[in-house]
Amino acid sequence: MLGAYLPIIVLVTIAILFGLGSLIFSSLIGPKKPSEVKLAPYECGCEPVGSARERFSIKFYIIAMLFILFDIEAVFLYPWAVVFKKFIAAGLGPFILAEMGVFIVILFVGYIYVWKKGALEWE
Amino acid sequence: MFDNVWLIPLFPLIGFLINGLFGKAIKEEKVIGGIGALAVLCSFAVACMTLFNIISLPVHERVHNVPVFTWIKSGTFQADVAFLIDPLSCVMLMVVTGVGFLIHVYSIGYMHGEEGFYRFFAYLNLFTFSMLLLVMGNNLLLMFVGWEGVGLCSYLLIGYYFHKKSAGDAGKKAFVMNRVGDFGFLLGVFTLYWWLGQNHGIWTIQFTELAKHAELFQGCTLLTVITLVFFVGATGKSAQIPLYTWLPDAMEGPTPVSALIHAATMVTAGVYMIGRMNFLYIQAPTTMMVVALIGGATALFAATIGTAQNDIKRVLAYSTVSQLGYMFLAMGVGAFAAGIFHLMTHAFFKACLFLGSGAVIHSMHHALHHCHSHDDAQDMRNMGGLKSKMPLTYGTFLIATIAIAGIPGFAGFFSKDEILWQAFANPHHGSLNILLWAFGACAALLTAFYMFRLVFMTFHGECRITPKAKDHLHESPMVIVFPLIVLAFLSVVGGYIGMPKILGELLGGIPNYFEHFLAPVFEFSEEFTKAHAHVAGHHSVALEWGLMGLSVLIAFVGIGIAFVLYVKDTTIPAKFTSAFPALHRAVYNKWYIDELYDFLFVNPCKALGNFLWKGFDVVVVDGIVNGVGSIVMGFSGILRYIQSGYVFNYAFSMTLGAVVIVAFYIFR
């Protein structure tokens, strides 16, 4: 049983050693001459303006989260679309349509909830 | 015929529910106490009917399982709520309900005006219910239910005066020690169940079934372990070495509780349990030896401590431990019937003693309270001369004391003598018998001594209570005295149903009714002993007479010593002083006998007693119990720190767990 794992273990060990090694090695031998310019955050070569750690309105996060949620649900449309024609061919067109209808309705419930909750309003 | 036995535990349960749920609303003490006592009285009535029914049956039809309903059933395992009615449980029923009823009545008077009166009766009824389950249960599991229940009630009642810190501590101690015991019991149940099922395909925990297959245990090496773990359970519940120290502390509870739970019934549960499973014990000679030795040692050991106590209830507590030791001694030498017999007589006279001491304390307490004295109402050094103040209490107390001391004609004599004889003559332990007998005999001497010391210090001599309080001492009300009288009566006549054989023959062929009655329960053990005894017990009648005489002599010697030490010094001098001045000096100095006794006997004994109590009892035994507790708690404290509150630490622990598990499977 052990034998089967040996390559994996060796490989994992090497990976870890390599990673650690290069980190340690570079911090050991790399020259350290920090200057103000070097330490400044990189912003497309332009002069940095203000702190990069500025706080954003929470609205950005909420909108982004909602976007991700609804966006990712769209992934289920693809497999559905792939088999859609097969179902029609088999005479199950209404069924497959209704299935997706149910899915959309559920999403829609979520959407209405979010909407009524006021999460989409910017102000 | 026995269809109605389920009523026996039902009545106290109803009493508990009524008092527990509505007691606070009822308020009226008479009603609450009446309900409590009536419930037990009803049980007693049914128990009496059951006893008569059993007696009316032929000897070999006296074992009955009365199923009520199936409790747990799964595959091969079955535990019913079912009651086992046989001579043994009948005896226990009579003791529990009979003595229990008297103590309930007594409590109405004793607990008068206490805060939480209803709570007391609710607990007391719950206790009676649990105890009845314990003795009536026809399987180990139901017995365990009762076993836990009585422990719980005991715990609650010890801590009844929870305002006192000592009461809470005592409750906790009782609880911890009982848990150790319960652990043993449960382990025994599991091992027994598993062994019999695994090796013989008989999955049962029912007593009659187990008894039926008793011979299967022959040559079972595990049997010693099984019986020993059960015995661990018994030592916890019945306060034997090394788990006995909770019992003296348990005296923090109200006195009726001490009488009912910590003298008459609950603490005898261990004895009953061994009696119930005698067919297992008889086949485990090592266990028998351990039981006998522990019992004998406890009997002697607790008796020595008893001589050095000044608290009236503590003397009785150590006495109880000691008497329980006798019962285990009896069990250990195979004299099961004698052990149960002593259990019964002990219930009578010890309950009487406790209740009597309660009456004294009650009276003392009121008197001291009246004149705002803070003297200890339980300290015998504050008592003395109560004979004239409380004649009825004195009378009953004296009778019970004579009974426990083992004076012929009283109950204690018959049972104790039977145990001593069996310890000497049993065929199980060979040359160890002499030692066992010596343990018992020495304990008997000490018992007689400390009990009469107690009587003399409490009831005789000068009244040492604060003079102002003296006039407030008075006899207790009838509700308290009545149970005392009944119990004293039983302490006298209770013994005659179990007359030793030789005595019975002398008196014209009176048989040992008690032994005959219990015979069906112990039949297997009898047969087994007959078949396996190494040396048949051929002891001459003369020897038995001789030993009986010796034990009587021992009792009188003990009483004599107590008399000399605690009475004589106050009476003799007065008579002789004027007539014989020359002699006076010697008499005044008590013939220097006191000094001699002090030097030879009392001082060493007291010193030993004190040492054992303060040194061994408090330091070693408590130390071990507390030490285990502290170690576990310390461990717990250390483990807590792993719980650092940091997510990454938790994640690390999970990862480590996963890695270790996977690594273990890969590398093994």
Added chain:
Amino acid sequence: MLEKYLILSAILFSIGTLGVLIRRNAIVIFMCVEMMLNAVNLTFIALSKHLGNIDGQVFVFFVMTVAAAEAAVGLALMIAFFKNRESIDVEDINVMKL
């Protein structure tokens, strides 16, 4: 070919695990968890391809959507925590311990 994918995903999974253990920012920790999930996704896809069985791919769909849902809930929790504590450093998430 399969082994390489499996090894890659094992390495990704380990890096994710290590990240969870050593990073202190709750959001980064969650990103590491996402990395672990995606490592698993890679495993599923590779196995699915190797086995010629579509179940693995379907599983990946679910993992992805579930991860999105978790992300939404997680961010919401972090915002709530941040409002009270002005920090999402996991060293500050230790009001309760012992």
Added chain:
Amino acid sequence: METLVMPAINFAAIMPETILSIVAMVLLLLNVFVPGEQKAYLAYLSLIGIVVAFFSVVSGWNAPLPMQEGFNGSVLQDNFSLFFKAIFLISAGLAVLISDHYMVKEECNYGELYPLILFATAGMMLMASGTDLMTIFLGLEVLSVSLYVLAGYNRSNIKSNEAGLKYFLLGAFSTGFLLYGMALTYGATGTTKIAKIASAAALDATLSSNPMFVVGMLLMAVGFSFKIAAAPFHMWTPDVYEGAPTPMTAFMSAGPKAAGFAAFIRVLMVAMPTLKADWSDLLWILAVLTMTVGNIIALSQNNIKRMLAYSSIAHAGYALVGFTAGNGEGTAGILFYMLSYAFMNIGAFAIIILVGKKGEPNNNVEDYAGFGVKHPVLAMIMALFLFSLAGMPPTAGFVGKFYLFSAALKSGYVWLVVIGVLNSAASCYYYLRVMVYMYMKDPVEEFDWMKLSPAIWASIAISAVGVIVPGIVPSIILQLAQKAILL
């Protein structure tokens, strides 16, 4: 174009889940469309949903096999899962009953609570009846995501925030392990269907020594161990239980733990019987660790919610003892135990809610001083729950524990039982400590009582009945549990 075979759907197999989900969505919309602060109506509506779902569960009992199977073998609503579903519904119902007052008191009475409870319950049900690793995973995630929110529900309370965040981070982390285990199992057997995994393993004897398969099993075990809070994957439990709103703690300790066991049992016993030698060793160790760690740390806890959290770890350990046994009796024991645990734990938490007050919650053991004098009836019921938790007869806790241990004995795990009994004996100490305070100490201060609402009374009464009746006549429940075992 190949001809399409219509997959067997059979909505009846997910009837309870469907009912709960629909009710939950309706409640979600009602919550935003009906204005007003009063949210109690949502609680009652969700109770109706739970009751309807319960009827659907009852009606599914002993249904013929075609009625149980659904979605092409992805779900199987057998008696096993139905029994668990009943447990989930009971714990959800009790949690809903005790929630409203608490949430009003803590000023976090947002209406989303009830839909979330229902969604979580639906997730648990899916876990119990899932026969495809995918379904189990989905159920688990529906449950977990809802629970993360529920744990952090009191969003103005820092402890609750922390509980939610900790639970979320560690939960997601454990999901990673679970998924990886599933992926490896899929790789080894080529399927995610439980029944097919079992048949693949039965056909190919080399599979049981295939590292991929074994490690897959182990990693899944890690994931499930997290859910049931088995040591050393238990560390989230005390923090989350302490910080979460008390009704949710009650819910979390009863339902999701049972759900974890349901899926765990199905995966190991049905899909991987060929690895039994491996996983029973693992479970043995987990059981011992879990019981011991839970009980020992609980000994030194002063906060009663935290104490019950550690005790819930210990209880998972007892259930693992039955699982280790690996026989039908052990499974039936777990079913019985989880049901009675739901009753006794939620009951105890209901009383904790009553004693607690806002802001400075009376959650320390000392706060129970004199409870027995002030409120004898409630104290007596609390004592009953504590007895049951301590496994004292004649309560359901005792019967359940006895049943679990005797199952382990039958399989010959004597030492495991010895350790279990020892643990159980030690556990009495901390339960009884609460009783000591209730009955043997004088009250330090006046109780600041929450009003006893009928809903809380109902939940306490139901729990008390659920603890006492199976304790005295366990055969009713046991017979059902025996019909519900797998195999």
